[in-house]
Amino acid sequence: MRLTLRIWRQKDPSVKGTMVTYKLDDISPDMSFLEMLDVLNERLIMDGDDPVAFDHDCREGICGMCGVMINGKAHGGEHTTTCQLHMRSFKDGDTIDVEPWRASPFPVIKDLAVDRRAFDRIIQAGGYISVPTGTAPEAHSTPVPKKDSDAAFDAATCIGCGACVAACPNASSMLFTAAKVTHLGLLPQGQPERYDRVVNMVTQQDLEGFGGCTNIGECSASCPKGISMETISRLNHDLLGALRAGVKPKS
Amino acid sequence: MTVTTSGQRRTPKVAKTNSVVKKVVMAVSGIIMILYLIAHMIGNLHAFQGAQAYNDYATWLRTFGEPALPKRTILTVIEVVLTVSVLAHMWAAFSLWYQAKRARPVGYVTKKAMAQSYASRTMRWGGVIILAFIVYHLLDMTTGTVNLAADKSEPFDRLVASFTNPWVTAFYVIALVLLGMHLRHGIWSATQTLGQSNRRRERTVNAAATSLSVLLIAGFLVVPLAIAIGALR
Secondary structure (H helix, E strand, C coil): CCCEEEEEEECCCCCCCEEEEEEEEECCCCCHHHHHHHHHHHHHCCCCCCCCCCCCCCCCCCCCCCCCEECCHHHCCCCCCCHHHHHCCCCCCCCEEEEHHHEEEEEEEEEEEEEHHHHHHHHHHHCCCCCCCCCCCHHHHCCCCCCHHHHHHHHHHCCCCHHHHCCCCCCCHHHHHHHHHHHHHHHHHCCCCHHHHHHHHHHHHHHHHCCCCCCCCHHHCCCCCCCCHHHHHHHHHHHHHHHHHHHHCCC | CHHHHHHHHHCCCCHHCCCCHHHHHHHHHHHHHHHHHHHHHHHHHHHHCCHHHHHHHHHHHHHHCCCCCCHHHHHHHHHHHHHHHHHHHHHHHHHHHHHHHHHCCCCCCCCCCCCHHHHCCCCCHHHHHHHHHHHHHHHHHHHCCCCCCCCCCCCHHHHHHHHHCCCHHHHHHHHHHHHHHHHHEEEEEEEHEEECCCCCCCCHHHHHHHHHHCCCCCCCCHHHHHCCCCCCC
16 A cells, blocks of 8 residues: 655754644554554664554553544544554555644644643542452452443443543543443442542543533544443433532632 | 653643533523423414413413412513523533633544534534524514614514515525524433433433424414415414
């Protein structure tokens, strides 16, 4: 395959970036998108140029590290992660625009790599349950209805890649936070901290500077794990309950 | 070495109010306005009973509850509730708009939509246009300031004077269709915001939002269109 790539190049956060055009020949349709970038980087290194910086780790669609805007769609819009997107999804001679996630809480570190620690801080604000560590308890001692465990599992498949924020016209992290709130809030172990969790996580996402949700649905449509808009409704429901109960965010 | 600034240090002023609370304000004020719109639409249909019935209805609104209640009691209550709702709705909207602008200062070179509807995309500017329309509508039908009918006209005269003018009718039709789209996304969005939607209900909620908006706007449109084509004078 012959491709024309237009990639966002930005040396560091202090300088302005720009789209740079690269031409690639001889790309196999069986390559993953990241392997295609590897081929480009090898050539750039051989030529003595600076390789394109991009995040990646497991390359099997479960870690959530890789994630770029491909032709204006998060992860290329194929309901998978960038690493699991294959070049057969493109046509010979295509021009592909590659950009980093755009949101002020996700500042660009270099080229396509962004700092997503804002998500870690949202998790720290409430995306956990407080239990003593030790031997795993007997699973049957806490019954969970099948319906709840299925819905909680669906929400738990969120890998925190940030595609929801990147795709959202408001740059809102609502789907991410809602997935965590739903995942823990549906299980018995999540009940003691249920109200504190939702208030603190929403407060933290506002503090990070994410936009507000307007229920457009771009997030869910762009999510490689197909997290449903239902989780957002659940978060809102929990938040209203928490506010009625007078729960205040921790300072 | 790469130094990145944490989002925390740039604590935005907008974050003082919880973004979900803003949405709740938006949803509740929106629901109040929808309830009003339903009553307004049904009231308008009095036009089909003739000029006399229409003008009597307008008088009844002003004299409702007399002599137990002073003149214009019910209208004043409606006006106050609506003004508060509009202001609350606008505050929430502009505040979230500003928050969204700050959340993405650098836009994409290429951005394609995956799911967003035209209605959801036009909520903000559509809302601004609807506000401008409401101001015009009040000057036209309530105060008569920009109306083409003579001074001291009856409500029905103002109706006929405006909708026999094709430009005014066209403006009303465009504004009402915009309002319909605004309601279409707004009803769905309010259901989400108030935590009443789920995967099973999603289709029902969306179908209800569409049918309510279409019915409401159709109800509003029949009066100006009937006058415009000369079926109602």
